[in-house]
Amino acid sequence: MNCIDFVKQHPDEKSCIQHFRRIKEEKGIVCARCGHTSHYWNKAHKSHDCKKCGYRTTLRSGTVMESSKLPYQYWLYTIYLMSMTKKGISAAEVQRQLGHKRYEPIWTMMHKIRAIMGLRDDKYEMDGVVELDNAFFKTHNDESSDEPTKRGRGSQEQSTVLVMAKVDPKPGRPRKHKKPSAFRYVKMIVIPNSSSSTMNDTLSTYAKPEVVIKSDGWRGFNKIKKVSAKHIKNIVPPKE
Numbered sequence: 001m002n003c004i005d006f007v008k009q010h011p012d013e014k015s016c017i018q019h020f021r022r023i024k025e026e027k028g029i030v031c032a033r034c035g036h037t038s039h040y041w042n043k044a045h046k047s048h049d050c051k052k053c054g055y056r057t058t059l060r061s062g063t064v065m066e067s068s069k070l071p072y073q074y075w076l077y078t079i080y081l082m083s084m085t086k087k088g089i090s091a092a093e094v095q096r097q098l099g100h101k102r103y104e105p106i107w108t109m110m111h112k113i114r115a116i117m118g119l120r121d122d123k124y125e126m127d128g129v130v131e132l133d134n135a136f137f138k139t140h141n142d143e144s145s146d147e148p149t150k151r152g153r154g155s156q157e158q159s160t161v162l163v164m165a166k167v168d169p170k171p172g173r174p175r176k177h178k179k180p181s182a183f184r185y186v187k188m189i190v191i192p193n194s195s196s197s198t199m200n201d202t203l204s205t206y207a208k209p210e211v212v213i214k215s216d217g218w219r220g221f222n223k224i225k226k227v228s229a230k231h232i233k234n235i236v237p238p239k240e
């Protein structure tokens, strides 16, 4: 779509909301509380409310925009700009185009969009034997609007990262004192929490059910067998 048509179709925040609403309705909404699939559009809250139990699914929930306070128009225009520019566009340039005061929220938004754009290409690249591990990182959390957050600006948050390492066996006989396997490819994904369902969802995004999993038996991987062919636990006893 050229930029004249794009701007014509999405001239304001309202039309961008309609755009995201249409995408969500085409995909179908499943109530997180009761599983019902029929919803009312709640204009005031920009949400889909379950016809059965009233549970509210906001337009942002389950999308890249979740927990962001940036306007829908920012998201749609940035996705457009990023997909139209072959060599990539800088966060500073997008910030200028949107006319936003601060750089950081724009950078964070683009980082998230890039992650989902990459995700499509990355699908199912993890196969064979994959070692799973979890890690925690302190991250700088500042994706909000110019309103100060409850925790204050730039608060530190802990992020959980799922580390997936594809194991590529070395050709030839394993030698003494040498590790029998070598890592060929490592992928790290920031995940919202360390529950076993999040682990399973994340793994199944990148690996087919035929994958063989190796892990240290951490509790988050308890149900990983559901989305894999085999789970080999190598439980390391705690150090004394």
Ligand SMILES: [Zn+2]
Pocket (backbone or CB within 6 Å): 031, 032, 033, 034, 035, 036, 050, 051, 052, 053, 054, 055
């Ligand atoms: Zn419901």
